Amino acid sequence: MENEELVVGGSIGIARYPHNGKTAEDLIKNADIAMYRAKADGKNTHKVFTPKMLKSVTHRANIERELRRSLADLQQFELWFQPLVCLKTGRIMGAESLVRWRHPVLGVVPPADFIPIAEETAMILPLGQWLIERLCFQIQQWMPYFAHDFHVSINISSKQLYRQNLVEMFAFYMEKYHVPPRTIRMEITESLLLQDEDEAERTLKEIRASGIEVWLDDFGTGYSSLSYLRRFTVDGIKIDQSFVRDIITDSKDQQLVQAMVAMANNLDLLVVAEGIETEDQANTLAQIGCEIGQGYYFDKPMPVDDFVKKLINESESNVIEFKL
Template sequence: IDTNKLLSNAYTAMHKAKSNSKRGLFYYSLRLKEEILNESSLTRDLHLALNQNQLEVYYQPQVLSSTGVIIGFEALLRWKHPERGLIPPSEFIPIAEKTGLIMPIGDWVMETACEQIQQWNKKYNKEIRIAVNISAIQFFDNFLVHRISNILKITGLSPHLLELELTETALMQDFNSTIDILHQLKEMGINIAVDDFGTGYSSLSYLKQFPLDRIKIDQSFVRDLDESSESVEITQAIITMAHNLNLQVIAEGVETAQQRGQLLTQTCEELQGFYFSKPLPKEKINALLQPPLKSPPHNEINPSDKKH
């Protein structure tokens, strides 16, 4: 191997090591080079995706556990690449965060979702909320509150119908800043939910100091409810703890009647998952809003959709 090739390979490994948060040791390989080239290609294409209408918001219903009536939707981003097809969020969201594209993309998702839920509420005379995921990068942006306030003014959506979902990890990055930002959002009337609860490292003593509205039980616990007594005990403990803190609870990843029954017995107020509906484009939501969602449709489960 010549000197230039050796240096090029070493640079490739160095680039991967520097981009890894754990700062591990990386050796050059063809697979590593392919990964970097693929990421570079996705980064370039992602810059174009927003302007070329390749991004789309899908909506997954959130329902009352007792009746199945829709009380909210979670907005979920999809990227339909003209050549690669549907790219899962797990592949492009980290790139968006690394490049800063998460800011304009995040604003677009929130405005699109708020405008859409406002239209549905007017059309069907309802008060359905919309849940939007917020990354740590978005949350700690100095202009977050101003940006959200502008979006609410533009769309006309009442603040109490917007719920921001944040992970435990994001909330715990800077405790004092988190408290300040959450109070500003709560003063506006916005709801706050902790996403993927039970998978992070938050302290309960910290958690009770956050002005929260809802805890979202991670689907990894819900998935095993049919077979694992430990998962049953964990979900019951989370629900009991949340209620003691005057928080509501929603469980995601519900896929079977047994899981729904178990969570209903445990007094979990709200549910979300493929048992009721997979994430759908806006064109297919009208059919769900006209009658109450009592009999869940038979949906083919795509594993890549379960998390995102």
């Protein structure tokens, strides 16, 4: 075409009569659903319609509809908190904030059901702004009672990074609630940086210049982990739970985690290990030199009131210990 060679691919959806519909309208609709599944599975393939696909599409449409309605009542959303624990002392050093949606009819909707939809439809922008404000408000409430080094992290999506002025947004709410930047850590994933490395580098420099720390989440699972550490200046890394899960039984995982921790220490970066579920995992990570742990062994994400009660109980009993 005009002296240019074009390579054309195709995603095919198949619906069969009478199994997948007895009218032309139903067959075309179901074939269309199967085609979009083929695209979602990597394109240039084919999929045959199944009733499960229709159930999935219907569920997604319902979630998207209710999510749009919820933007008029953002109080349906809550920040829950999962403790970040010092692996040597057992002291709670901070928390990761995680959004939960408490729908008046559906109940608590799992994040996996609505976060991807919020990101695809850009509803993550107003929701994300509201969550940043709630985070600053919550930190303000906690500051008189927590240690100087206590901090809370928040996850940032790609649309927030590239379509919102996060520097101004954080600055506005930190000033509004009198929150010092040292109490906030911003977590980003490696895949987020892939979209526009130049823009990401500029924004992250401005974020760090404002005093907010930037951490690289799910470290080790992307394609360019080491090159990102060379190009982007971050304050810490979070080792993905896939490396922690078999750290006791798989020597390769243990050696990989040990190498990550040693590298981070040499680069003067802090390290958080995610997905800790057993005492043995916690002890092994502490022996390797990992400073901070997070996972169900310590606690699941919990509503703010439960998190405060845990902190109060910990300060009174101080019974969390590890065998090192």
